[in-house]
Amino acid sequence: MTSQPAFTPPPNARAYHLHTPRGTFAVVDHPAAPGVEPRGLALLLPGFTGSKEDFTLMHEPLAERGYRTVAVDGRGQHESDGPEDDESAYARGELARDVLAQAAALGAGDAPLHLFGHSLGGQIARAAVLLDHTPFRSLTLMASGPAQISDSQQQRVKLLRDALAVMTMAETWEAIRAMGPPEEVGGPARGIGGEELLRRRWLGTKPAQLLATGRQLTTEPDLVDELAALPLPFHVLSGASDDTWPVPVLDDMAARLKARRTVIPGAEHSPNADQPLPTAQAVADFWDSVEDTEGPAGPPPTGAADQAPPSND
Numbered sequence: 001m002t003s004q005p006a007f008t009p010p011p012n013a014r015a016y017h018l019h020t021p022r023g024t025f026a027v028v029d030h031p032a033a034p035g036v037e038p039r040g041l042a043l044l045l046p047g048f049t050g051s052k053e054d055f056t057l058m059h060e061p062l063a064e065r066g067y068r069t070v071a072v073d074g075r076g077q078h079e080s081d082g083p084e085d086d087e088s089a090y091a092r093g094e095l096a097r098d099v100l101a102q103a104a105a106l107g108a109g110d111a112p113l114h115l116f117g118h119s120l121g122g123q124i125a126r127a128a129v130l131l132d133h134t135p136f137r138s139l140t141l142m143a144s145g146p147a148q149i150s151d152s153q154q155q156r157v158k159l160l161r162d163a164l165a166v167m168t169m170a171e172t173w174e175a176i177r178a179m180g181p182p183e184e185v186g187g188p189a190r191g192i193g194g195e196e197l198l199r200r201r202w203l204g205t206k207p208a209q210l211l212a213t214g215r216q217l218t219t220e221p222d223l224v225d226e227l228a229a230l231p232l233p234f235h236v237l238s239g240a241s242d243d244t245w246p247v248p249v250l251d252d253m254a255a256r257l258k259a260r261r262t263v264i265p266g267a268e269h270s271p272n273a274d275q276p277l278p279t280a281q282a283v284a285d286f287w288d289s290v291e292d293t294e295g296p297a298g299p300p301p302t303g304a305a306d307q308a309p310p311s312n313d
Contacts, residue, residue, distance in 0.1 A: 010059045018072070020101035026079035027102075028052050028071045030059035039066035040112035040137065040287060043103060046071070047119030047143075047270075048157075048213055049188040051078035051201050054118065056192050057276035058283075065284035068111075072102055074124065076209030078201045083208055090212035096127035103128075103135040112137035114287050118272060119144050119244065120213055123220055126227055133230045138290045140235040140283060143269050145245030146253040147222040153244050157214040164207050173202050192273050224256045234259035235286045239267030239274060260286050 009015050013030040032038045042062070046054045052071035062069050075098050076082025076090060083089045103113060115136045117125030122144020129139055148154065163172045176188065177195075188202045227234070236254035238247060240263055247263070254261040262282040267274035 010056065012063065013059055018070075018102060018105050020098075020105040022098050022101040023075065023081065025075070025098070025102055026052065026073040028055070028059070030063055030069045032066045032068050033060075033063040036064060036066045038068065038111065039291060040114055041068045041070065041106065042114040042116050042283075042287070043099070043106065044069055044071040045074065045099065045115075045117040045121030045125050046077070047121050048217060049202070049205070049210070050118065050121070050191070051205075053078075053192055053201070054270065055272055058272050058280045061277055061280035062284055065280075065288070067114075067284060067287060070102075070106060074098065074121070074209075076206035078204045082206045084206050085208050087208045087212040087215075090209050092124065092127050092216055093131070095124045095213075096131050099124060099128035100132055100135065112287075112291060114138045114140065114290070116140040116142065116283065117144055118142045119269065120217060123216070126223060129230060129232060130223065130226055133232050136232065138233040138235065138287065139227075140237060140286065141253075141259075142237045142271060142279075143239065143242055143244065143250075145249050146224045146256075148220045149217045149244050150246065154218045157218055161211055161214050164211060169203050169205070169207060173199055191270070224253055228257050233286075233290045235262065235283070236260070237262040237264065237271065237279070237282060239263070239269060239271045240265050242269050244269050260289070262286075 009028045010030060013028050015026070015028050017024040018027045044052070044055045046052060052073050055069065055071040059069050059071070073080035074095060106113070113136055115125050115129065115138070117123070117140070119142070122141040125139060126141070129136055149157070160172070163175060167175065188198060191198055193201070234257040236250055236257065236259045238250045241247065242250070251261065264271040264275045264279050264282065267279065271279040
């Protein structure tokens with residue numbers, strides 16, 4: 001797992017609060033690299049217990065390919081405000097409408113707007129395009145499956161929800177850290193940034209957000225057929241192993257969506273952190289293919305990352 005010493009945006013990025021009719025959202029906004037022809041804009045949605053900083057290592061390589069990238073903290077996540085205790089504010093439809101408001105506030109104009117979601121962020125992105133796909137040129141689902149998470153991960157989420165019912169966020173963090181080293185425990189204790197920064201992110205996230213979205217991850221219905229009916233190009237990307245949605249499950253979802261399928265060697269549930277450069281390359285290749293062709297960019301793979309065989313680990 002790649003680690004950064006600080007939640008510091010890349011040199012050319014700007015951190016600010018994006019104002020929308022549905023509230024303000026903390027974002028990191030990185031322009032296309034100077035001297036590179038602009039190719040489009042991408043809205044990046046993080047996963048459960050994650051934040052906009054999860055995409056830190058992808059901004060610059062995507063900028064070199066001509067893409068402006070805007071990573072966002074969702075409602076109640078890290079530096080975006082939200083209710084402490086009102087779980088209804090984090091219903092899937094509410095979070096989906098937030099994404100549509102973010103897209104509108106970015107004012108892409110004639111620039112193609114690509115939507116990208118990691119894990120929980122992928123399911124929120126799916127809900128957004130099912131409400132209204134017209135703002136978006138494509139949808140990429142990274143390590144984000146067709147329905148509820150695996151049984152083992154459901155048990156982990158239940159443990160977290162049980163802990164949050166009786167402990168404060170600070171007490172829960174200490175309990176998580178007492179379980180073992182971050183590389184074994186995973187979850188909020190593992191990611192881009194040092195321990196104190198990850199703790200700060202955890203404490204900034206609203207308990208109601210974790211409770212509501214955790215429940216959603218364990219009960220999410222299969223909406224792949226509804227998604228496949230939309231006139232959008234799809235990309236399903238994952239690491240070579242994933243215990244949240246097993247790789248064969250993601251393979252099947254990609255086939256049902258007639259999506260481009262990419263497997264990143266050496267990556268697990270967070271290819272953006274495990275292997276950011278090949279992940280960014282695969283994402284930019286997909287976006288390029290969408291702009292260079294009319295209609296969906298289908299499953300034919302290009303590049304070593306796409307050709308890597310899936311793993312059942």
